[in-house]
Amino acid sequence: MTERGERTGQPDGGGDDSPYSLAWLGLREPADARARAGELVEPLPGLLPGTAPAVIRDLGCGSGSMGRWLAGRLSGPQHWVLYDREAGLLDHARDHLPRTAADGSPVSVRTRECDLTRLTADDLAGASLVTASALLDLLSLAEVERLVTACVEAGCPALLTLSVLGEVELSPADPLDAEIAAAFDAHQRRTVDGRRLLGPDAVQATAEAFRRLGAEVRVRPSPWRLGPAEAELTAQWLRGWVAAAVEQRPELAAPAAGYLERRLAAATAGELRVVVGHADLLATYG
Template identity: 60%
Template sequence: MAPSGSTDGASVIPGAGPAGPRPGERATVRLRDTGEEEPPRYAPEWLQLREPADAAARSYDLLDPLRIRLANLPGRAGGGLVVHDIGCGTGSMGRWLAPRLDGTQHWVLHDRDPYLLHFAAVASPRSAADGSHVTVETRRGDVARLTPDALAGASLVTASALLDVLTREEVGALAAACAGAGCPALLTLSVAGRVELTAPHPLDTEITEAFNAHQRRGGLLGPDAVTAAAEAFTEHGATVRLNPSPWRLGPEDAALTEQWLRGWVGAAVEERPELAERATAYLAERLDACAAGKLRVVVHHTDLLALCRPVDGGA
């Protein structure tokens, strides 16, 4: 999500709150080249705040089939991995994944925001799981322009919290690019459109429905993204696996929970302004519970592993 406020007037870190001047355009990268510059829509502070929850949520169960595929890629014997991280933000995906894969790795970090690219490069891991060397390079550009040529030589494509800010056409293009390059894709933390808060509140369902509608603005897939991506990769002959990857937020995550709440409720009100009065009281009640250490939240996400067919044979 992107800036700007909340129903109680408090500030929201850019990235945690509802879209401002461009309804429907939420992005870790700026997905569409409009021919004009605009301020970054994801603040590093938001990406850093959510990184521990992201790391805890990602599905470890998808790593073994991924490792098996990577070990059997054509030309891999004795060679290193080339990993493209799409919409890398501050580089949290690399910090999570690189130390969990063996062998030398070269990460190609893609994002629209040069500041985030610099941050990601500086903070990237230097060692793989077996101590092998990890190197990085950065590329500034649009996800919508990703092609098989751009992925030539890729061993793996990764992304985190990206699919739900794409259109169906862009997801199709991503699947086609990965299939054309013959590389697997690990795409994590796509929103599933479901949340659970304790204790349940009568307004939970209305806020959730309004938020989900907000995510679908402008043709974006929002909570439908994983289903659309699974279909797109399957159409290109890939084997697809889906695993849940929920945030489980408790008292120790109060800062993240507060920002998430403000952004979640703010987006719902932006979508349905008639909720504003009730939502303000709802948000205040939830924030009080959060501050008191009594609120627990489960924000459901889904991880997707697509094992595309290698372009020149292989397992």
């Protein structure tokens, strides 16, 4: 399973096709950090062990941005296990995670190269917390339900962040905004190798799956808010967003070319503002 949200930005519309795009990941990381719902971190200290290292399994870790954001917000020793199917990203993430927690306790790291869609409760056994970023919308309903079942059976809370919602606001408005957005959302829900991706439906499906199995679920908004200071990220996002819409509806190619040119010019001039809707989800047990 390629976590394109964390790697190439495709679920959010990023424009780099390489699964090893550390440049794209570096570009989006500050926006991700600002967007994450920090209030969902507040319950975590009560869920983690007091003195023994907290074992945090980060699924589809990409460049390791979740670890860089979260490790320093938690106190006590931590042991991060980073999962991805790209060895290059795993190496980068391992080498760039913090080595100390909020209180100076040690943080250790190891990596596992694997297919996330095949994880079971046995794979997650002993975890204090499961995390992921920009992953859920790339899964099918069956894969989400399998992941949720693994978390519940292993008894580990899950903090699953930055899943797209199909909500995009651009200011100033353009007549093609709604049509491009609808085509992009359809692309998010496309069928790939017999798997129908959940796309913008992923957060609701995941929350429902956890609740069916008795978990308490909290969902909070975590939107990107892009303005003149994020013009480069906005431009990359626009290129990928429009490209996915055209891939879904090739008849949009001609009008979309003009649309993209207008939007890129506005971003370069510092005149475009974009809000890209995401949501973060925390699942815990009584």
